[in-house]
Amino acid sequence: MAIFKKREIENLEQMSGEELKAFLERLPAGAESMSKLIDHVEDELFEGECNHSLQYAMQYMMREGLDFPKVTAWLSKNGGYCDCKVMEQIAPQWRGKFGED
Numbered sequence: 001m002a003i004f005k006k007r008e009i010e011n012l013e014q015m016s017g018e019e020l021k022a023f024l025e026r027l028p029a030g031a032e033s034m035s036k037l038i039d040h041v042e043d044e045l046f047e048g049e050c051n052h053s054l055q056y057a058m059q060y061m062m063r064e065g066l067d068f069p070k071v072t073a074w075l076s077k078n079g080g081y082c083d084c085k086v087m088e089q090i091a092p093q094w095r096g097k098f099g100e101d
Contacts, residue, residue, distance in 0.1 A: 007077065007078045007079055007089075008023065008026075008077070008078060009078040009079070009089070009090050009093045009094070010093065012093045012094065012096070012097045013093060013096055013097055015097070027074065028066070028067055028070035028071045028073070028074045029064075029066045029067065029070075029071055031098065033064060033066060034094065035094070035098060036060070036064075037057055037060045037061070037064075037066075037071070037086075038086065038087070038090065038091045038094060038095070040056060040057075040059070040060040041056045041057050041060070041083050041086050041087060041091075042087055042091065044056035044059070044083070045083055045084065045087060050082055050083045050084035051082075051083075052082045052084075053082055053083070054072055054075065054080075054081070054082060054083060054086070055083060056083045057071075057072070057075060057080075057083055057086060058072075075090065078090050
């Protein structure tokens with residue numbers, strides 16, 4: 001029988017205190033950078049379409065000098081294996097916890 005591991009982002013809403021602090025420390029980039037990455041992807045998808053890659057996320061990572069392998073691995077691990085999935089699988093939980101900013 002296959003064991004399905006719950007994505008870390010799915011637990012974000014219930015996190016608080018030390019658990020939330022540990023989550024934020026494990027992020028491959030700071031919380032502000034991750035928020036801005038999500039905002040950038042959303043803005044670009046508003047103007048264009050997802051080509052089923054992390055094209056827009058990669059643009060942001062390169063521009064900001066983020067650790068590309070670590071950020072893409074974290075996004076993929078949490079269901080964001082392309083730009084539209086970042087918006088579908090990660091953004092709602094992230095914004096539910098940290099707001100629109």
